[in-house]
Amino acid sequence: MIQVPSLILDVAKCKKNIQEMALKAKKHDLTFRPHFKTHQSLEIGRWFKAYGVQQITVSSLEMADYFAEEWNDITVAFPTNILEIDRINALAKRVHLNVLVESVDTAKYLSENLRNTVGFFIKIDAGYHRTGLEPNKTTIINEILKISSAAQKLDFKGFLAHSGHTYKCNQHEDILEIHETCVRVLNNLKKIYSVDFPDLIVSLGDTPSCSIADHFSGIDEIRPGNFVFYDLMQHRIGSNAVDQISVAMACPIVAIHEDRNELVIYGGGVHFSKERLDTKNEEGVIYGGIVEKKGNVWGDLIPGTYIKSLSQEHGIVAVPSTHIKKYTIGDYLLIVPIHSCMTANLMKRFKTTEGEEIVMMNSW
C-alpha cells in the first residue's frame, strides 16, 4: 500500500540483471567484482553470491566498513583519502582491502603510515579526465612502484580504469570506441609492467561498456555497478531496454492542473535527486519517466509523460492533454529514475515486488 514516495524494486528483473552480467563475465573469463555503490545493501549483495561472486567494489571507506560484515575482498574505487588512514588500517585488519593510488604523495603517505597490508591499484585515466594518471605518465608510475616495492605493507595489484565518459555517449559505436581505447591502454600497461610484476591485473568497469561490449581480451576484471537497477540515463545511452530497469519510484498524485496538463506528485529532489536528462527533443530536460502500472510491476514508458521539474518535495509531471482526465488525486504514479544510484542513495530502502522491505547502508 503506497502512502508516501517509495522506491519499488522488481526482484525478478534485478536478479536477471545480475545473472546476465555474471554470465557475461564468465563467458569472457573475467573476474566479476561488482560495484555495490548502486544498491548499498547487504541483502541485494547476497544475491551475487549465487553466481560465485566473492570480491566487490565500493566507493568509500564507509561503504567498505558496511560491507565488510559479509565480504572479505573489497576494492575502494576512489582516490585514497589519506585523512582516513585510521579507518584504512582498521579495515585492512578485517578484510583484503584494495585502494587506489595515483600520486607519489599518496604512495609515500601510505608507505609510511600503513600498519596492515593493503593492496593498491594505480588509477589510470583512459580518457575520462575525471581523475587518474594518464598512461604516458610512466615516470610517476615508476616512482609509485619504487615506493611500494620498498614498502612493507603496500602491495601492488595492477592498473584500474573507469571510462565514465561513456555516460555521455548517444550511440553504441561511441561507447565501443571508448571501451576499445580503455582495453588498449590497460593492455599496453600490462605488457610493460608484467615484466616486473607478473601477477598484476587490469580492471575496468563502467556499466555502458560492460553491458554493450563483447571484447575484453587481456582484461582481468570488470566492476560495473549501475546495471543491477539500470535507469533512464543508461537506457538513453543504449545500455539497457526499459524492461530491464528494476527500480521505480511510486509517487502519490496530490494535485491536478488540467488547464496546463500537469500533475503534481509527492516526490521531489529529496527523493529522486536532481539528476537530469537532456532528451534533445521537445520534452527538453526531464527528471524521470512515467511507466505503465501492471499489477505490482511496471511496463513501458508512457509517451509524453515525464517529470518536467522538481523542487524539494514537489514533482511536476507533464501529461498529454488526451490523458489528463485519467488521473485522480490519491492515485500514484510509477516513475523510472534518471540515475538509479542517486535515487537509491536518497531513499535508503526498497519495497520489493515480493512485498518485503530491503534497507540500505545508513537507513534510518
Added chain:
Amino acid sequence: MIQVPSLILDVAKCKKNIQEMALKAKKHDLTFRPHFKTHQSLEIGRWFKAYGVQQITVSSLEMADYFAEEWNDITVAFPTNILEIDRINALAKRVHLNVLVESVDTAKYLSENLRNTVGFFIKIDAGYHRTGLEPNKTTIINEILKISSAAQKLDFKGFLAHSGHTYKCNQHEDILEIHETCVRVLNNLKKIYSVDFPDLIVSLGDTPSCSIADHFSGIDEIRPGNFVFYDLMQHRIGSNAVDQISVAMACPIVAIHEDRNELVIYGGGVHFSKERLDTKNEEGVIYGGIVEKKGNVWGDLIPGTYIKSLSQEHGIVAVPSTHIKKYTIGDYLLIVPIHSCMTANLMKRFKTTEGEEIVMMNSW
C-alpha cells in the same frame, strides 16, 4: 578534525540570520512561521524560540511528526496527500495542524475522513505555476469553502502562496515585482473573503521576497526557510551577502591535476546534491563555490575556484593556474553549496564552529 565530507555550521551567522528575519517580521507586525525543511533539526529549531516563534512550517507530514515533539502549531506547506489520512488524524490529535487544500476532491475527502480538527489554507498560485489555485478560480474556492463550512473537522484558516519563481530572478527589481503581485493577490482575496471569514489570514513566504522586500501591508504571516543558512543560489539572486551563508562543506583533497588546474575532492552528488547554478559567465554551470578558510570559519569566495562537476563521490574543482600549487593532498576545502536545503538533507548532520554535532531528522 575533518576526515570525510562534513557540513560545517557557523552558529553565530546562523543565529544572526534568524534574529534578522525575526526582527523584520516584528517590524512589519507579521507572524513569523519559519519553514523548517531547510534545517530539519530540533536543536536549530530551538534557536527560534528566543525570538518568540511558536508556529512553524514543514514540507511533509513525516517532518511534522518529527517536530511535533517540541512544536504545537504546524503548517504542512504541501498539497495534502490524502493517502496519508491516518497520519493526518494522528498528528491532529497531538498538535494544531494546518494543511493545504487546492481542490474540491481533496476538500471532500478530508471532510469525510477527518476524525480530529485540522486547519487548512487554500493554496493560491500567485504566478509561480507550480501548484495552487489561480486567484480568479473563485468557483472552486467557493465550492471548497462550502464543503469546509459544512464539515465538522475542517477549519478554514485563510490563503497561502509561495512565490518560488523569485528563485529564477537576477535582480532585486524582479523579485520585488513578483512580491508585490503576491501581496496584491492575497490582499484581494482577503478583502473578498473576510466578509464571511473575518478571522482569515494570508501567508506568503519565499526567502528572496522575505529577505529583500520591505512592504508587507495586509499580509499576516511569513514562512521563509532557506534564510537560516542561505547559499550560493540565494546569493546570486541577491537575497544575501556571501558572509551571511552559515553552512559550508569541508571536503578532503584526494588528487591534484596540475596540467589542467583541477583538484579532485571527496565530495560528490551524494553530499552536495546535483543542484547547479548557471553563472552566465565563463565558469558556466557550477556546483559549489570555494571560500577562504579563516581559522574555523570562512571568508569570501575565492575567485575562479568552484566545483565544475560532480559524480557520486567525486567533485572536480577548477582552480586558477596561479593557485594550483597552493593545494596539497590531505588538505581540505571549504565550499558553500548551491542549495543549502538539498545539501543539508543529504548530510543529515552538522559540525558546528563551536565544536558540537547537531543531527537532523532521519540521521543515522
